[in-house]
Amino acid sequence: MAESMRKAVIAGSGAGASVTAMTLAEAGWHVVMLEKGPNYFTGLGKEWPPKTVFSNDNLKLTRNFEQPDPTAYPRTFRTSASQKSGYYVGPVNELPVTVGGGTIHYGAAMPRFWDIDFKQLSMLGPQPGADVADWPFEYSALSHLYDELEETIGIQGDMAAMPKDPVLKHAPRNKGYPMPPGPPQRASKLVSDGAKALGMHPYPFPHAINSQPYNGRPICNNCGFCDAYGCPTSARGSALDLLHRALLTGRVELRSETMVHKVEMKGRRATGLAWIDQHGRRGVERGDVVILAASGIESARLALMSGLPDPHDRIGKRLMFHYFTSGFGLFLDERLHAYKSWGAETHCLEDFADPDFIGAKAFAKLQGLPYIRGGLCELGGSEEVLAEAQFYQYILSAVLPEQPFGRTFKELMRTSLLRDRIAGIQMLGHDLPYLSNNVTLDPKVKDRHGFPVPRITYAPGKHETVAQEFYIPFITAVLKAAGATVSAAVPANTPLMGATASLPLTRHVLGGMQMGTDERTSVVDEWGRVHTTENVYVHDGGVFATAGANNPTLTIMAVVLRMARHLAGTASEG
Amino acid sequence: MNITRRRVLGTTALLPLAALVPDLLAESQAAAAASQKAGGSAYKFFSAHEAAVVDAATRRIAPGPEDDLLEIGHPGAHECDVVRYIDTLLAMFSFSTPKLFAGGPWSNRHTKGGPDHMKTFVKPDRAQAGAWRARVKELQKTYRAGVKSLDAHANGDFTKVSTIQQDLILAKSGVAPFTTVMFGHTIEGMYSNPEYGGNKGLAGWKEIGYPGDSQPRGYTAKEMAQIDVDIVDPTGIVSMLLGDFEKIAQTYASGVWRRG
Numbered sequence: 001m002a003e004s005m006r007k008a009v010i011a012g013s014g015a016g017a018s019v020t021a022m023t024l025a026e027a028g029w030h031v032v033m034l035e036k037g038p039n040y041f042t043g044l045g046k047e048w049p050p051k052t053v054f055s056n057d058n059l060k061l062t063r064n065f066e067q068p069d070p071t072a073y074p075r076t077f078r079t080s081a082s083q084k085s086g087y088y089v090g091p092v093n094e095l096p097v098t099v100g101g102g103t104i105h106y107g108a109a110m111p112r113f114w115d116i117d118f119k120q121l122s123m124l125g126p127q128p129g130a131d132v133a134d135w136p137f138e139y140s141a142l143s144h145l146y147d148e149l150e151e152t153i154g155i156q157g158d159m160a161a162m163p164k165d166p167v168l169k170h171a172p173r174n175k176g177y178p179m180p181p182g183p184p185q186r187a188s189k190l191v192s193d194g195a196k197a198l199g200m201h202p203y204p205f206p207h208a209i210n211s212q213p214y215n216g217r218p219i220c221n222n223c224g225f226c227d228a229y230g231c232p233t234s235a236r237g238s239a240l241d242l243l244h245r246a247l248l249t250g251r252v253e254l255r256s257e258t259m260v261h262k263v264e265m266k267g268r269r270a271t272g273l274a275w276i277d278q279h280g281r282r283g284v285e286r287g288d289v290v291i292l293a294a295s296g297i298e299s300a301r302l303a304l305m306s307g308l309p310d311p312h313d314r315i316g317k318r319l320m321f322h323y324f325t326s327g328f329g330l331f332l333d334e335r336l337h338a339y340k341s342w343g344a345e346t347h348c349l350e351d352f353a354d355p356d357f358i359g360a361k362a363f364a365k366l367q368g369l370p371y372i373r374g375g376l377c378e379l380g381g382s383e384e385v386l387a388e389a390q391f392y393q394y395i396l397s398a399v400l401p402e403q404p405f406g407r408t409f410k411e412l413m414r415t416s417l418l419r420d421r422i423a424g425i426q427m428l429g430h431d432l433p434y435l436s437n438n439v440t441l442d443p444k445v446k447d448r449h450g451f452p453v454p455r456i457t458y459a460p461g462k463h464e465t466v467a468q469e470f471y472i473p474f475i476t477a478v479l480k481a482a483g484a485t486v487s488a489a490v491p492a493n494t495p496l497m498g499a500t501a502s503l504p505l506t507r508h509v510l511g512g513m514q515m516g517t518d519e520r521t522s523v524v525d526e527w528g529r530v531h532t533t534e535n536v537y538v539h540d541g542g543v544f545a546t547a548g549a550n551n552p553t554l555t556i557m558a559v560v561l562r563m564a565r566h567l568a569g570t571a572s573e574g
Numbered sequence: 575m576n577i578t579r580r581r582v583l584g585t586t587a588l589l590p591l592a593a594l595v596p597d598l599l600a601e602s603q604a605a606a607a608a609s610q611k612a613g614g615s616a617y618k619f620f621s622a623h624e625a626a627v628v629d630a631a632t633r634r635i636a637p638g639p640e641d642d643l644l645e646i647g648h649p650g651a652h653e654c655d656v657v658r659y660i661d662t663l664l665a666m667f668s669f670s671t672p673k674l675f676a677g678g679p680w681s682n683r684h685t686k687g688g689p690d691h692m693k694t695f696v697k698p699d700r701a702q703a704g705a706w707r708a709r710v711k712e713l714q715k716t717y718r719a720g721v722k723s724l725d726a727h728a729n730g731d732f733t734k735v736s737t738i739q740q741d742l743i744l745a746k747s748g749v750a751p752f753t754t755v756m757f758g759h760t761i762e763g764m765y766s767n768p769e770y771g772g773n774k775g776l777a778g779w780k781e782i783g784y785p786g787d788s789q790p791r792g793y794t795a796k797e798m799a800q801i802d803v804d805i806v807d808p809t810g811i812v813s814m815l816l817g818d819f820e821k822i823a824q825t826y827a828s829g830v831w832r833r834g
Contacts, residue, residue: 038699053696055678056787059766064702065675071705183795221792232679232789257699278700326827330819335783335802340793385784387832389761394831395822397754399814403745405635405757407642408811410650413765413782415806417815418826420783448701486816488823505829 005030008567009273009287011260011302012036014101015556016540017293018239020564021246021254027568031252032285034275036294037068037097039256040230044099044240045247049217054230056223058386066096066105066230072448073097075297077503079459081436089445092456093321093504095295098230099256102295102507102553103238107227107344108208109551110155111376112146114170114353115139117548124355125370127463130432131318135545136517136526137562143174145558151178153237154214155206155554163201166354182211182220185341187423188380191329192347194482195379202379205348208237215241220342227344227381235342261451263290263306263536270536276449289567291528292513293539293560296320300439300512300542301454303523309532312520316440318433319456320510320547322375323464324492327425327475329484335420338382345380345426349478352377352427352471353549363470372467375428375549377475388419423482425475425489428508430549432463439512458504508552513542515559528563539563617657618665619714625657627721630733632656632760634740635753641737649777651760659763659772660756664714667707671695674706676769680789683776692769692787713755720752 006029010017013035021031041050057065064070070091078087095102116123118135126132150157157177162168181204184192192202209220220235231238246252255277262274264284272286292299300316308315351357352374355364364372383391392412396404415421442455460468472489479487493502516522519531522545528537539560541552548555615622629652633641638650666673675696682690698706724732727743735743744753763772765779767787773779779786806812815822825831 038702040696051679053675053678053691055676055680055692055767056789057676057678057692057767059762059770060675062762063674063706065696069702069705071708072701183798185798186800189799221790222794222798223788223792225787225789230678326823328819328823328826330816332806332808333803335804337798337800337802339784340798340800385765385779385782386761389765390758391826391831393754393757393761395815395825398825399811401745403741405744405753406637406741407645410636410645410648410781411811414648415812416782416784417806417812421806448704486819488820490820490824490827492827493829503829 006289007031007287008289008291009285010034010291010293010539011273011299012101012293012295012540013099013243013254014095014239014293014295014540015103015553016560017101017291018242018246019557019560020291020293020539020567021252022242023561023564024568025246025249025251029251029568031246032287033252033254034258034260034273034285035099035254035256036259037099037256039099039254040104041099041240044244044254048244049234050240050244052230052232052234054232056225056232058384061228062386066098067091067094068097073453074445074447075453076442076445076455078455078457079502081457088503093297093507093509095507095509099254100239100243103240104230105228106238106507106553107551108236108238109343109348109378110150110153110206110208110554111348111350111550112171113139113548113550113555116170116355117546120546127370127432128368129434129461130463131435132432133514133516133521133545136515139171141562142555142558143172145561146554147174149554149557149561153208153241154178154210154217155208155237156181156211157206158204161203163203163350165201167201167203167350170354177206179211179214182209182342182346183222185338185343185346185380187336187338187382188341188346190336190482191379191423191425191478192349194480195349195478197481198477200349200351200478202347202349205343205346205378207343209342210235210237211342222340222342224339224341226342259449260294260302261305261449263292263302263308265306265308265533268532268534270533280449289535289537291537291539295540296509296512296542297439297454297456299538299540301441303513303530304439304441305451308530308536310523311532314514314521314523316512317435317438318511318514319437319439319458320431320433320544321458321504322506322508322547323429323431323460323468324506325374325427325429325468325472325475325489326492327427327479327487327489329423329425329479329482329487330417331421331423331483332485335416336382336423337420338380338423339419345378347379349377349379350550352474353430360470364466367462367466369463369466372463372470373430373549374467374471375430376551377428378424378426381424381426382420382422383418385419388416389413391418423479423484425478426492427471427475428506428549428551429464429468431547432461433511433514433546434461508547510541510544510547510552513538514545515543516545527566528560537563537567617661618668620657620661620664620717624717624721625661627724627732628660628717628756629657630740631724631744631753631756632763634737634744635757635760636764649781651764653774654764654772654778655774656760656763656772658774659766659770660717660759662771663759664710664717666710669695671697672703672706673770674698674702676767681767681769681787683787684789684791690769692767716752716755720755723749723752
């Protein structure tokens, strides 16, 4: 047990922050967590599960109940540093701003990363124009932490149904999942069967959603308001499982509606985190260590606003979002009711994440690349009712400009191509790290407190577009095999004529505070400590050296658990 | 687009559905009484005339049985009480807790006699409240000016011109941005949870075969697996969209149609 009564101050309360708070508090530390957003839970740390005000409410979602309001906390976006002004201002790939962070709205997909993600440079080689790097540790360093978190949070899945090649070959498991898979969503099942018919290897998508009562939380009743919504029944596992444990120690103070805006430094040591609350009151919370866990973009922004020493100009660099490809299979003979489900999609396919997928190497070579990787495909799912209607509104203005409303709109709503007849495929799309994809402070735009907002510069590189071109026909083929009348697959953020930019909407926010062994080419060490400081740590997805090809939350938590154990002095190894 | 026989909407036709249904009639009479007290308007933001104009306009955007013969049996904006929804939106800060975020974890639609938790709105934090105060203020101006503009294009009273003229006015380049705003709110008023003031009697959801909120009931495994055969009529607007499905998919994926 480490020396007790040490104190950590944490910016954030999401996936990474909750792991650290629990680990440190259970090791005897005092912890103060400062969360920018509101707390929508009553009784957290006292009653379990806590009461929530989340509900099956599509309008509340569109009014930014969970997301940062774009007027209060805007971001800016451009596709290249050569765009000096006139670029987009608004929401950019936002994660929720609430107690629990991204895990409050996530779809709760919890696959693991692969061995090659951690040793991408040494196992797969460099890529022209990209900054591919190895992580400071291998898959084997996380394997037992993945096991542990799957138990702690409660993940459903079926190890026996997972393909030996490529999934178990690249992400070997010591044991099965603590819960079996829930019932299949009709749309997911159709697409999964289509993939199987083509000789591919789909399987039940591991999720932090209860298929049976677990950890004091109820079984999921398949209401469908899952991805992008707070769970009304607490059937979804999340950062709350860890926050609750942290609070139970009595050594954790969680302050919501309190935004950290600066790391207070004295030489190489941080003395605390400066905050501002909703009423404009300011203060500094002092501690022995400070931990930035505000997510990929926000932690980098905080480091930049604090002027942390950055002699090699690495802070904010190598932002990764995944580069999604969307497939749409339209079923004209059946209503698929994808809204009846325990998750956005109940099945997935990892075959396209494999650089050795049939034909992928040859296609890459033809394009002058050493390899290409697509990514995990989420099978099934469809659109929600308000977005569906808004899309028809937009389409009618394009195809029937003389009267873009009226009965045709209602006919479209009744037919419901988009909501009730689409089975989707969402390919995550591994994106390589590039120094040119980054976060900087916007020179003009400020948030509601007057602090500079993050300016995001992001564009896909050659690898991403070549991989997408290669996999689009396979995605379409799976949808046809699934029985879709018509199908199409397209880049998930196609820039259209007249659009200011192609905004990423993936909610996978990685990099910016890269972990590495070399101070010249990374920001933090393997334990998350900023190289140029003695006690500033980064504990979120910002530290990822590569993006992987899977949903990142479980890996964020596993990486942070490894860091936090080390910090607490309770690590059993390394 | 062939225009079918449409009737001219008079101010007396403001609550025609209510006349057909006894309990709605009582409600409409109560509303009328309240309207007398409030100096002519049953609404919190709209004047009686503004409400009538927005009603007429949203009837064109999403016509119901009274507005389009081919929509018989299919409730539209009026039947969903879209005007009430928009008025509640524009007056959200006049309620003790702003009608911005309905509560949870569920309504009383699937409980027998339980409370409707969604009716208890959640207090926004200061960042949210500040942003929405500014947004609502802008929308109030948009509606005040928009109604005036509709009236001006109709020689004084939008509700008095024929529905054909109303359609032409709503599609005019000068008016179209306001029509777009009203269309967005018509969508919200028809397909959102009724606690926000629209989707009266769940007419919007029923019309499109969508169950809406399902908690605390949810769906069974059997309901999830259900094979629901229903063949689309592949003519009309559907055939137009299927004609270039890839283009439609690209437009969808671009996200340009999403509102911030």
